[in-house]
Amino acid sequence: MAELDLAELVRRVRSGDADAWDALTGRYTNLLWSVARGLGMGDADAADAVQTAWLRLVEKIDDIRDPERLGSWLATVVRRECHNIRRRTGRVDTGEPEEGWEAVGAVTDPLDDRLLRDERDAALWRAFAGIRPDCQRLLRVLMADPAPSYAEVSAALDMPVGSIGPTRQRCLACLRDRLDGNLFEQTKARTAAGQRRPDDAGQGVIRP
Amino acid sequence: MKDEWHDEELLSAYRRIAADVDGTPDDVLVAARAAFLTRDLDAAIAVLVADSRNETAYETVRAEPDPAQGHWLLSFEGGGIQVDLEVREEQGRLRLLGLLSGTSSGDCFLEQAGERHRVDVDPLGRFVVVGVAHGPIRLRCRSSDGTRVTTTWVTI
16 A cells, blocks of 8 residues: 555545555655654644644545645645744744744754664764754754655745755755764774774764 | 765664654554544535734734734634634633634534534524643534534644
8 A cells, every 4th residue: 555656545545545544644744743843843732733734634635636746735734833833832923934943943852862772873863953953954854754855845844945955965064064073072982991892893984 | 984974874874863762653643544534525614714823814803812922813714604713821721712603503513632522602603612722623513504514623
C-alpha cells in the first residue's frame, strides 16, 4: 500500500479505504511533526496542529485536484495552525500567517543524552541548537523522514523553492563550522583520557 | 573533515538523530489514523469564514478580541447555517459562547479528540460550553431543513 503512488492512494481513500488512509498518514505525519517542531511548537501544540491538518484533509479529500501536491497542502495547513497557536498564546502581536517567524527557532530541548547513541550525536544535536533560528527551522523540516521535496519545504516555511537549496547549503556550512570546533574538542578530550573507541577510527567522519 | 561531511551525509545523520530525540509521538500517529473515522460523506460543511486571529474582519466588533489575551472570534457559514463562536481562556481551559442560526433546535454536538458532547442550545440559538481543552474542534448540527451540517475543524 505504502508504495502506491499518491494519486492511487487518494483515489482509494475517497472510496473509503482505511488502509490507504493509514498509508498516507504513514508517509506524511513525520513531515508535519517536523514542520510544527521546526516552527517551535511544544508537544501538545505540535500534536494539535498536525491533527488539525489530518482532520482537514478528511473533509477535503474529495476536492484535492493534484494529489502530488498533497504534502505541500498538509504542510501549509500545519504552518497556518502553528501561526494561530502562536497568536493565541501571545507570542506574536500582529501580522499575517506568513510573518513573524524571524526569531522562532526549532524545538531543540528534547535532547536527552540517554537517547543518543554516542557523544557524536549529542555534539551534532548541540550544534544544531546553536545555529540561527532560520537555519534551525529549515533544517528541522529537512530532517523529516522520508525526506521532503523542496515544494513541501517551500509550503511548510513559506519560502521560495529557489532559495531552499542555497539556504540549505549556507545553514549546513554554519553547522559544519560549529561541529568542527566541537567535535575536535571532544575527540581530543577522549583521546587524552584514553577513551577513544574503535569506531572513532574514521577521524570523526559522520556516517549516517 | 569538512570535505568528508557532504551535505547529504550530514542531513542523513541529523534525520536519524531527530528520529531518536524528537520522533513523531505514537499518539500523534494513532490520532492521524483515527482522523479517517470523522469522515461524513453526507454532511454539508460550514466553512470558517472569519477568524479574528488572522483577520481584521472583526475590527468593528465591540471589545476588540485579542487572541494574545485569550479571547477570539470564529465564524462559520455553509449548509444553510451560520455559527459565531467567541472563545475565551478561563484558567487554562476554554469557554465557548456560541450563536447559531439556520439550525433546528436540540441536535447539536461539539466534537473533539474522538468525543462528542451534546450542546444545549437555547430557543434564540445561543449556547455556552465551558471547560473545553485546547485542540481541534468542530460542531455538528442539523439545519432547519434537516440536513446534517458540520463546521470545518478548527484548532482552539
